[in-house]
Amino acid sequence: MVSEAPAKRRRFRLPFSAWHLLLMPMALLFVVPLVQMLLTSFMSDSDINRFPPKFIPTHLHISGYVGLFTQSHVLRWLLNTVIVATIAVLAHLVLCSTAGYGFARLKFAGRNVGFVLLVATVMIPTQLLMIPTYLMFARVGITDTLAAAFVPWLATAFGVFLMRQFFLSLPAELEEAAAIDGASMRQIFFRIVLPLARPALATLALFTLLSSWNDLIWPLVAISDDRWYTLQVGLTMFQGTRRTQWSLLMAGNVVATLPLIIGFVFAQKRFVANVTFTGLKG
Amino acid sequence: MTFGLATTRVAPPPRVAEAPPSRWRRGTRRAASGWAFAGPATLIVVGLSIFPAVWAFFISRTKWNGISPARDVGWGNYQLMADDPELRAAIGHTLTLTALFVPSSIALGMLIAVALNRKIKLVGFYRTCIFVPYVASAAATGILASFVFNPQFGVANDMLRRLHLPTQQFLESHSQALVVICLIALWGEVGFTAVIYLAALQDIPRELVEAAAVDGAGRWRAFWHVVMPQLRPVTVFVAVWESINAIQLFDLIYTTTRGGPLGSSETVVYYMYELAFQTQKFGYGSAVAYGLFAFTMLLTLGIFWYSKRSKIEAF
Numbered sequence: 001m002v003s004e005a006p007a008k009r010r011r012f013r014l015p016f017s018a019w020h021l022l023l024m025p026m027a028l029l030f031v032v033p034l035v036q037m038l039l040t041s042f043m044s045d046s047d048i049n050r051f052p053p054k055f056i057p058t059h060l061h062i063s064g065y066v067g068l069f070t071q072s073h074v075l076r077w078l079l080n081t082v083i084v085a086t087i088a089v090l091a092h093l094v095l096c097s098t099a100g101y102g103f104a105r106l107k108f109a110g111r112n113v114g115f116v117l118l119v120a121t122v123m124i125p126t127q128l129l130m131i132p133t134y135l136m137f138a139r140v141g142i143t144d145t146l147a148a149a150f151v152p153w154l155a156t157a158f159g160v161f162l163m164r165q166f167f168l169s170l171p172a173e174l175e176e177a178a179a180i181d182g183a184s185m186r187q188i189f190f191r192i193v194l195p196l197a198r199p200a201l202a203t204l205a206l207f208t209l210l211s212s213w214n215d216l217i218w219p220l221v222a223i224s225d226d227r228w229y230t231l232q233v234g235l236t237m238f239q240g241t242r243r244t245q246w247s248l249l250m251a252g253n254v255v256a257t258l259p260l261i262i263g264f265v266f267a268q269k270r271f272v273a274n275v276t277f278t279g280l281k282g
Numbered sequence: 283m284t285f286g287l288a289t290t291r292v293a294p295p296p297r298v299a300e301a302p303p304s305r306w307r308r309g310t311r312r313a314a315s316g317w318a319f320a321g322p323a324t325l326i327v328v329g330l331s332i333f334p335a336v337w338a339f340f341i342s343r344t345k346w347n348g349i350s351p352a353r354d355v356g357w358g359n360y361q362l363m364a365d366d367p368e369l370r371a372a373i374g375h376t377l378t379l380t381a382l383f384v385p386s387s388i389a390l391g392m393l394i395a396v397a398l399n400r401k402i403k404l405v406g407f408y409r410t411c412i413f414v415p416y417v418a419s420a421a422a423t424g425i426l427a428s429f430v431f432n433p434q435f436g437v438a439n440d441m442l443r444r445l446h447l448p449t450q451q452f453l454e455s456h457s458q459a460l461v462v463i464c465l466i467a468l469w470g471e472v473g474f475t476a477v478i479y480l481a482a483l484q485d486i487p488r489e490l491v492e493a494a495a496v497d498g499a500g501r502w503r504a505f506w507h508v509v510m511p512q513l514r515p516v517t518v519f520v521a522v523w524e525s526i527n528a529i530q531l532f533d534l535i536y537t538t539t540r541g542g543p544l545g546s547s548e549t550v551v552y553y554m555y556e557l558a559f560q561t562q563k564f565g566y567g568s569a570v571a572y573g574l575f576a577f578t579m580l581l582t583l584g585i586f587w588y589s590k591r592s593k594i595e596a597f
Contacts, residue, residue, distance in 0.1 A: 027411035099323035108316025121331040128571040132334035155323035214419035232421040
């Protein structure tokens with residue numbers, strides 16, 4: 001250290017931390033494509049196909065959005081996605097928190113078998129389930145309905161596991177004290193445990209929102225009626241038929257991603273904290 | 283609890299005779315309330331995974347297009363897999379993608395996390411920027427990427443032109459498509475890996491690194507010998523998570539190349555999707571899916587076994 005110091009002093013020193021040289025280009029690399037998506041959605045197709053390509057539109061064109069809203073059921077797809085995501089989040093909050101609590105705190109016959117079965121399902125790849133689930137949905141008659149998109153998102157092993165880990169980390173004394181005071185199981189859960197679980201519930205809600213909003217494979221497999229598409233399926237179908245209408249495709253992309261991106265930027269601090277929370281829990 | 287046990291043990295005979303039914307009743311009441319809490323979610327998850335998974339096994343032993351009656355072919359589909367050149371190519375592509383994606387997402391995630399862990403200006407802004415692509419759906423990312431990497435008027439080639447470098451075909455070249463898909467997947471996923479590493483870095487006790495500095499270790503050596511071992515459990519978790527992501531990557535391929543050009547980016551998952559939902563080969567498709575399941579499980583167990591052997595507590 002001592003022998004190194006003089007050499008360091010002689011060296012040219014940047015007026016800012018050298019880490020900026022890594023982070024600034026990185027940050028641009030991650031964000032500029034999204035900015036371009038937004039800008040391109042406001043270009044005319046002739047502007048987009050110009051050579052060399054332009055980054056900033058000369059005039060603001062809304063033809064992409066006009067085309068998107070007149071030539072597709074995009075508003076309906078947006079509504080479908082919102083419905084699916086809302087049901088998914090609400091169902092997750094109710095079903096995964098109760099199940100997580102049951103597996104963490106209550107002692108009952110079959111608890112361990114149930115939990116092991118649940119965790120084992122994580123190993124099964126979605127692709128294995130596509131064919132039988134499609135057939136199952138067809139038998140029940142919910143293909144081509146929104147139910148096909150939200151039923152797989154009602155509860156997930158990940159959600160139950162997350163909530164169980166959280167409840168295990170809570171000290172049990174509070175609940176024991178309430179039980180001695182004569183509170184019923186239901187009262188303990190709703191009045192004492194759930195209010196404490198707010199951070200875990202927020203994490204669960206965020207992840208469920210992200211994965212159900214962005215899910216492509218289930219609605220793609222089970223829904224072929226374009227009135228019941230979700231945004232993601234609608235987008236990919238659109239891409240298949242209008243390969244070169246970039247303004248329209250980018251407008252669709254903006255509609256599909258902007259709500260979550262804006263939500264993320266506003267809830268950013270909380271969001272990253274929540275991701276780390278899950279990350280640590282594995 | 284212990285008090286209760288003690289009283290039953292010394293209880294007079296008539297109470298002992300009464301005890302079993304009441305304990306049994308208490309047991310059933312407990313089970314009823316336990317399952318009232320745990321049952322609905324368990325039923326949904328198990329019903330939507332274990333039941334179809336078992337069904338998929340029976341389907342995999344038939345030849346079936348979903349309309350005409352299924353014909354039992356025993357292990358025929360699995361034998362078919364052994365000499366299917368398209369499947370073999372798809373396995374190769376999946377392995378290449380995983381081998382490219384997993385190490386780079388670990389290295390890049392760790393590097394970004396170390397950088398974000400410095401107390402410098404703008405660090406919150408950088409973190410937001412790097413994480414935003416994770417929020418965008420893979421479908422939208424794929425569509426955006428096919429625009430950016432468009433050989434004629436995409437930004438990627440425009441940059442190359444400005445730097446006087448030869449332009450590329452990217453997603454339309456059968457030698458580059460898989461690599462470009464891997465880059466796009468990294469763009470979307472690295473934010474998540476970085477945030478996980480960031481959390482782990484912030485959990486490392488400051489005294490550990492300071493002690494290393496006192497002992498005369500330079501920055502690099504302190505990182506290598508003190509910080510890195512502390513990050514091992516997270517690395518095992520990230521390796522499992524990102525391997526599964528890479529093996530099951532579907533949305534991006536669907537929205538960029540659809541397996542092309544000339545099948546050069548057709549992974550096992552994509553091949554399976556085509557078998558089942560484009561050509562209605564439900565039986566063979568299920569067999570391929572079971573192969574994929576077996577492989578994923580072996581890989582996951584392998585990583586667990588390795589981490590257990592080197593005494594890393596990952597989960």
